[in-house]
Amino acid sequence: MAKPKVAFFDFSCCEGCQLMVLNCEPELLDLLGHIEIVNFREASTEKRDDYEIAFIEGSIITPHDVERLKAIREKAQVLVALGACAHTGGLNKLRNFQDTEEAKKYVYGDSAKYFEVLPRVMSVPEVVKTDLVIPGCPINRFEFLSIVKQVLLGTIPTLPNYPVCVECKLKENECLMLKGQICLGPITRAGCDARCPSYGFPCTGCRGMVDDPHLEAEQIILSKRGLTVQDLLRRYRLFYGYSEVVK
Amino acid sequence: MAKKSFEVRVDYVTRVEGHGNIWVEVKNGKLENCRLEIVESPRMFEAFVRGREWWEMPWITCRICGICSHAHMLTSLKAVEDAFGVEVSEQTKIMRTLVDDAEQLESHILHVAYLVAPDLFKAPSVIHMAGTHTDLIKAALRLKRIANDMLLILTGHEVHAPGMVVGGFARWPEKKELEKIKQMLDDGMEDLMLLVNVVAENADKFPAFTRETEYISLKHEKEFPFYDGKIYSSDTKKTYENEEYKDVVNEYVVPWSTCKRSKFQRSSYAVGALARCNNNPELITGLAKEVADKFGYKAPNYNPYFNNVGQLIETALCWERSKRLCDELIERGPEKEPPAEVKVKEGRGIGVTEAPRGLLIHDYTFNKDGICIGANCVIPTNQNTGNLEDDMREIVPWLVEQGKSPEDIQFYLEMLMRAYDPCISCSVHTIFR
Numbered sequence: 163m164a165k166p167k168v169a170f171f172d173f174s175c176c177e178g179c180q181l182m183v184l185n186c187e188p189e190l191l192d193l194l195g196h197i198e199i200v201n202f203r204e205a206s207t208e209k210r211d212d213y214e215i216a217f218i219e220g221s222i223i224t225p226h227d228v229e230r231l232k233a234i235r236e237k238a239q240v241l242v243a244l245g246a247c248a249h250t251g252g253l254n255k256l257r258n259f260q261d262t263e264e265a266k267k268y269v270y271g272d273s274a275k276y277f278e279v280l281p282r283v284m285s286v287p288e289v290v291k292t293d294l295v296i297p298g299c300p301i302n303r304f305e306f307l308s309i310v311k312q313v314l315l316g317t318i319p320t321l322p323n324y325p326v327c328v329e330c331k332l333k334e335n336e337c338l339m340l341k342g343q344i345c346l347g348p349i350t351r352a353g354c355d356a357r358c359p360s361y362g363f364p365c366t367g368c369r370g371m372v373d374d375p376h377l378e379a380e381q382i383i384l385s386k387r388g389l390t391v392q393d394l395l396r397r398y399r400l401f402y403g404y405s406e407v408v409k
Numbered sequence: 410m411a412k413k414s415f416e417v418r419v420d421y422v423t424r425v426e427g428h429g430n431i432w433v434e435v436k437n438g439k440l441e442n443c444r445l446e447i448v449e450s451p452r453m454f455e456a457f458v459r460g461r462e463w464w465e466m467p468w469i470t471c472r473i474c475g476i477c478s479h480a481h482m483l484t485s486l487k488a489v490e491d492a493f494g495v496e497v498s499e500q501t502k503i504m505r506t507l508v509d510d511a512e513q514l515e516s517h518i519l520h521v522a523y524l525v526a527p528d529l530f531k532a533p534s535v536i537h538m539a540g541t542h543t544d545l546i547k548a549a550l551r552l553k554r555i556a557n558d559m560l561l562i563l564t565g566h567e568v569h570a571p572g573m574v575v576g577g578f579a580r581w582p583e584k585k586e587l588e589k590i591k592q593m594l595d596d597g598m599e600d601l602m603l604l605v606n607v608v609a610e611n612a613d614k615f616p617a618f619t620r621e622t623e624y625i626s627l628k629h630e631k632e633f634p635f636y637d638g639k640i641y642s643s644d645t646k647k648t649y650e651n652e653e654y655k656d657v658v659n660e661y662v663v664p665w666s667t668c669k670r671s672k673f674q675r676s677s678y679a680v681g682a683l684a685r686c687n688n689n690p691e692l693i694t695g696l697a698k699e700v701a702d703k704f705g706y707k708a709p710n711y712n713p714y715f716n717n718v719g720q721l722i723e724t725a726l727c728w729e730r731s732k733r734l735c736d737e738l739i740e741r742g743p744e745k746e747p748p749a750e751v752k753v754k755e756g757r758g759i760g761v762t763e764a765p766r767g768l769l770i771h772d773y774t775f776n777k778d779g780i781c782i783g784a785n786c787v788i789p790t791n792q793n794t795g796n797l798e799d800d801m802r803e804i805v806p807w808l809v810e811q812g813k814s815p816e817d818i819q820f821y822l823e824m825l826m827r828a829y830d831p832c833i834s835c836s837v838h839t840i841f842r
Contacts (some may be wrong), residue, residue, distance in 0.1 A: 174450040177426055178475020178568040184523065185567050187554040191539055191547075199536055205523060206534030207423045223450040253472055256457035265456035273662040277451050300475060300568045361565030361572045362579035366468065396462070400469070 166314065169201035169213035170244075171234055173220030173227050174254060174283075178300040179245030180204050180219055186303050193307070196314055215240045215313065218292075221247040221254040222284040235290040240313065243286040244306075246299035246401065250370045251285040253299070255403025258282050285404055294319060299368035299401065302354050322352040323373050326365050330356035338364045344384060344397065349375035367401040377407060412438035415815040421448075422826055424524040424534070426476055427790075427833020431822050433805055440805050445798045445826070447668035449833050455784040463489050463753060463779040464575055470771060470786065471569050474832055476519070478568050479512040479560065480764035481771070481786075483636060488771040489575050491651075492758025493779075495749050500741050501577045502636070507734040508563050508573065509635040509762065510727035515556035515567070516765035517682070517720040517727075520830045522549035522604060525717050528824045529611040545607050548600035555593045559731070562586045576748030584742070587735040594732050601728060605721055609703040615714035615828075616821055620803050622711070622796055623674050624684035625657065627763050633692040633726055634685065635763045641688050643709065644674040651759040654770050658787050668833065670795040671787075677795030680767025681829065682719030683710065697726035713800050714828045720765075753779035764789050766832050790831045797829050 170180055184205065186193065200210040216238035222228055235241055246252035257265055262281050266274040286292050294313070296306055312319040322328075326347035330337070338345045338359055345364035347356070351372045358365050384394055398408045417433040428449045434442035454473055461469060467485035471478040483505055490497060497505075523535040526545070532538045539546045557567045562582055564570035572579050627638030628648055639648035640657055649657055658671045672678065686693060686701075690708035693701055701707075704718045755777040761770050767789030774783035801822060808818050 172428075174452050176472050176475040176478070178472070178478060181475045181519075181568055184519070185553075185557055187550040187557070190550060194536060194539060202534070202536075203421055203423045204426060205424065206536060207527070208533040208537075209423070221452075223452065227450060253457075253469060254452055256461075256469075257453055260456060260459075265453050266451070268456045268459075269451065269453045270662065273664070276662075276664050279451060299472065357566055358571035361570075363565070363571035363574065396460070400461075400465070 165196060165198040166215055167200045167210075167213045168197045168215045168217070169234075169238070170199070170204070170217045170219065171201070172204065173218065173231070173248070174223040175220030175245070175247040175252070177204060177219065179247075182300045182303045183306060186307060189307055193310070197310070211237055213238060215242065217242045217244045218248045218286050219244045221251050222280070222286065222289050223254070224279055228280070228289055231286065231289050240293045241286075241290065242294040242296060242309075243292050244296050245301045246297060246368050246370070248286040249295040249297050250401070250404040251283050251288075252368070253400055253403070254283045256399060258403060259399060295321070297321065297351060297369040298354055302357070304355075305353050324352050325372050325375075326350045326352050326354065326356050326359070326369075328352055329354070330359045333360055335359055338362070339383065342387070344387060344389065346380075346397065348383075349377060349380050367398070371402060371405060371407075413809065417815055417819045417822060419819060419823060422823055424527065425827055425831050425833065426474075427831065429826065429831060429833050431801070431819075431826065433801065433818070433822065435805065435809060438809060440802065443798065443802045443805060444665055445794055445801065446665045447794060447833055449668065455786060458781050458784045461781050463493070463751075463775055463781065466773060466781060467573065467575065473786065473788070475568050476516055476832060477512065477764040477766065477769075479508055479564065479570065479573075480762060480769055482570070482573055483509055484760040484762045484764070484769045484771045486573060486575055487760030487762065488758045488773050489760075490758065491760060492756045492773060492775055493751055493754055495576055495751055497577055497749050498746060500738065500743055500746065501749075503734055503737050503741075504563070504578060504581075504743070505573075506632070506636045507731055507738070508560070510731045510734065511556055511559035511563060513635060513723055513727050513765050514731075515553060515560065517724045518549060518553045518556060518604070520765075521608060521717055521720055521724075522546075522553070524827055524830075526608070528820075528827065529608070529614045545603065548603045552597055552600050552604065555597045558593060559590050562590060574748050576751055577746065578748065581743050581745045582738070584739055587739050587743070591732050591735045594728055597728075601724070605700050605703065605725070608717070608721060612704055612718070615712065615717070616804070617712065618714065618804050618807060619711040620713070620800055622799070623678035624687045624709070625673065625678050625680055625792070626684040626688045626768060627761070628688050629692070631692075633689055633723070633730070638763070640761065640768065642673060642678075643684075643688055651761050651770075654759065654761065654772070654787065658770070658792060660787070660791070668791045668794055671792040672795060677799045678792065679713070679796045680789050680792045681716050682723050682765075683713070683716040684767060685763060686710075686719040686722055693722060693726065695726075696729045697722050700725040713797075713825060716828045716830065720830070753777075766790060766830050767792060788832070790829075790833055793829050793831065797826060797831070800825060
């Protein structure tokens with residue numbers, strides 16, 4: 163059987179998710195035994211357009227990004243949003259809570275006119291049909307490998323639909339909420355193996371919310387910690403900028 | 410010989426971080442146009458951090474770059490701590506120096522082995538080299554894993570790590586974890602020397618092009634400066650306080666680039682590994698000196714391609730120093746000390762470090778509640794692009810003189826751009842005031 167042809171494309175982001183793919187050092191050579199990478203600008207000079215699976219990293223920020231993404235969609239049989247910026251718009255969406263023209267002027271001053279951007283930062287699913295998503299800022303490389311494996315086997319990967327708390331409890335971590343910290347673990351989708359709380363840093367929601375989050379319960383707990391609605395919104399906007407909840 | 414006319418146009422140069430184009434036009438043997446275009450989409454970090462809380466600043470700004478995430482985080486931590494007058498412990502400083510070294514290792518190994526080595530062997534990528542240079546690639550994969558495992562242990566993740574917080578660390582490593590790091594570094598020595606030797610054996614493939622320029626980096630009396638030091642210029646031979654950084658970086662904008670540029674004493678200056686080595690030659694000792702000697706490196710070196718050699722010298726330096734820093738931490742316990750106390754107040758703070766690609770500056774202003782109301786980040790690549798374009802302007806006639814074909818010229822231009830290890834995603838977040 164011919165190896166499936168795979169391409170990686172980066173849009174606006176830090177390229178940390180592609181880096182996490184390259185960070186699969188022990189598995190990289192095995193992975194390359196099962197797929198053929200035909201386009202991966204960050205790692206290779208080769209650029210071919212005969213890919214079947216396209217991984218898209220980054221948010222959609224300029225009109226040119228929209229055109230480029232649509233062209234990729236036409237060629238790819240399977241399109242995967244890789245990481246938070248592609249999946250939900252990630253923290254790039256913080257810009258959507260500011261006036262675009264003012265933000266541009268703040269960063270580029272009089273030169274702002276040279277740079278054309280969309281009025282809103284968009285995620286990949288907002289622009290084209292997206293077959294699969296791999297959440298996280300950055301992705302969990304083990305989840306990435308597992309999803310690739312499932313795609314190669316022809317099964318449809320599913321994401322955990324339970325909160326980070328489940329993984330955190332399984333690791334027997336002391337609950338940061340009980341230590342007085344503000345943690346978004348109870349409403350954030352698991353799959354990161356509770357990366358941050360395990361290092362004593364509360365979850366900030368980079369993987370997006372579970373499908374049916376207990377928002378009211380979270381709000382009650384956090385307001386008991388003295389958080390105002392505005393504080394809560396600020397926390398949610400960091401990585402939940404895609405959601406109606408924060409608008 | 411007839412005077413040649415040709416154009417070199419590369420859209421989206423590969424094997425660099427971020428999006429950049431090269432455009433060169435030669436008419437009748439004379440260079441007419443020469444541009445390095447940065448076409449990264451602007452994300453506008455400085456605009457959208459306004460309104461965010463102080464403790465989030467490192468957590469948000471590390472997302473400027475995946476490759477130098479820890480460097481952004483360290484710089485941001487220093488800026489926030491400067492704003493509120495937070496003094497961190499000696500143990501925190503040692504641990505941060507170790508974290509910084511680990512990231513330099515990861516970034517330099519990635520760059521030299523994955524992005525530069527294919528040029529030395531005219532391969533399209535490291536993936537293509539897996540079959541032809543298997544030993545080298547396997548060694549590089551192991552080396553990179555060691556650096557990544559160091560970061561995993563020290564800060565909780567390879568990219569955008571949760572372990573570092575304002576005032577110190579959210580979690581301290583156990584003694585046995587530090588012993589493990591030392592063991593990994595010892596085990597990796599053979600692989601490290603293999604990488605160094607392969608590049609040294611092929612060093613003749615770096616063009617012998619030189620152009621004297623100004624080098625700006627941190628300078629330090631005792632420790633090779635990544636985490637700590639003072640801004641220094643090779644032209645003025647003076648150091649500058651953090652507060653004076655705007656007088657040094659002098660940012661400006663050109664229409665063909667979303668990335669701002671910098672100049673100080675000349676039309677442009679260089680930052681990065683070569684700048685650091687050229688400005689701190691007396692601190693290149695031990696294994697680092699051995700590596701420098703293999704390449705015949707002597708400060709000052711004006712060959713921009715030698716930035717890759719500088720990266721290998723620093724790799725050796727960090728490899729050795731990391732073991733010493735682990736010992737220093739083990740001697741201290743390390744004590745599981747909580748982060749230093751933060752008393753929020755109105756004010757401005759500046760943090761300066763050396764990211765793998767060069768001098769990095771974060772500058773924040775906070776209101777009395779610790780909400781960010783102004784931010785400015787000066788990124789290595791935006792300081793380097795002017796210098797790189799000046800190099801291009803001089804190397805093209807130099808290559809034409811030697812009768813090189815347009816294809817060769819394109820190859821050497823791409824290789825030159827890679828030598829700078831540009832980190833373009835980073836570069837577009839600068840502010841103009």
